[in-house]
Amino acid sequence: MKTRPLWSNFSLLLLCVITGYLSSCSFVTNSEGVIKSKNLIINFKRAGWKSIAPDKGDFAFRNEKSKSYILVNSLCRKYDNTTLEQLTDNLLAGLQKPVIVKQSEKRVFDRSALRTEATGALDGVKTSMLILVVKKDRCIYDFALISQAEGLSPSLMADFDQLLASTQVVSP
Numbered sequence: 785m786k787t788r789p790l791w792s793n794f795s796l797l798l799l800c801v802i803t804g805y806l807s808s809c810s811f812v813t814n815s816e817g818v819i820k821s822k823n824l825i826i827n828f829k830r831a832g833w834k835s836i837a838p839d840k841g842d843f844a845f846r847n848e849k850s851k852s853y854i855l856v857n858s859l860c861r862k863y864d865n866t867t868l869e870q871l872t873d874n875l876l877a878g879l880q881k882p883v884i885v886k887q888s889e890k891r892v893f894d895r896s897a898l899r900t901e902a903t904g905a906l907d908g909v910k911t912s913m914l915i916l917v918v919k920k921d922r923c924i925y926d927f928a929l930i931s932q933a934e935g936l937s938p939s940l941m942a943d944f945d946q947l948l949a950s951t952q953v954v955s956p
Contacts, residue, residue: 819859819860819861819862820842820858820859820860821842821858821860821921821923821925821953823921823923823953823954823955824842824843824856824858824925824951824952824953825951825952825953825954826843826856826947826950826951826952827950827951828843828845828854828946828947828950828951829950830943830946830947832847832848832849832850832943833845833846833847833854833943834846834847834848838855838856841855841856841857842856842857842858843855843856844856845947847940847943850931850933850937850940851931851932851933852929852930852931852932852933852940853928853929853930853931854927854928854929854930854943854944854947855927855928855930856925856926856927856928856947856951857925857926857928858923858924858925859923859924860922860923860924861922861923863924864922866924868896868897868898868917868918868919869898871898871917871924871926872887872898872900872915872917875915875917875926875928876900876902876904876913876915878906879902879904879905879906879911879913880904880905880906880908881904881905882902882903882904883902883903883904884900884901884902885901885902885903885935886900886901887899887900887901890916892916892918892948893918893920893925893952893953895918895919895920896918897916897917897918898916898917898918899914899915899916900913900914900915900916900917901913901914901915901936902915903934903935906930909932910932910934911930911931911932912930912931912932912933912934912935912936913928913929913930913931914928914929914936914940914941914944915927915928915929916928916944916948920953921953923953925953927944927947927948927951929941929943929944
């Protein structure tokens with residue numbers, strides 16, 4: 785039986801769970817009516833990571849060696865009254881038996897963000913995730929590091945932090 789790649793399943797989960805936030809500035813509606821930010825720029829260049837087709841997200845990267853993916857998604861004009869905790873819970877809803885390992889507040893794009901490390905299973909495969917959710921200009925941006933490893937290594941977490949450092953949300 786043919787199975788979908790792990791990043792594709794999670795990407796679909798992201799699309800289903802969070803389907804449309806707004807950028808009061810600049811946004812584009814795709815053919816499915818999902819409003820995406822046009823203000824998101826990522827310049828992520830890290831050894832071992834390869835840019836791949838993001839399916840229905842904005843950006844996707846794969847690391848073959850670690851069997852890990854980083855997915856970035858923006859959704860605009862919806863869920864304005866949803867908390868970062870609720871958005872994170874929605875993302876984790878796709879995991880079987882999710883366990884939050886660590887959760888903390890951060891500042892990203894000069895906004896409050898919620899960073900969550902969690903474990904569980906995705907399609908029966910043990911999975912570790914690092915998620916960061918932030919709202920800016922009526923858009924929600926979620927960043928997810930997904931790995932088949934038990935727990936996330938310091939180097940994977942450093943890669944995730946480097947991706948965040950290489951990301952900008954520009955004014956129109």
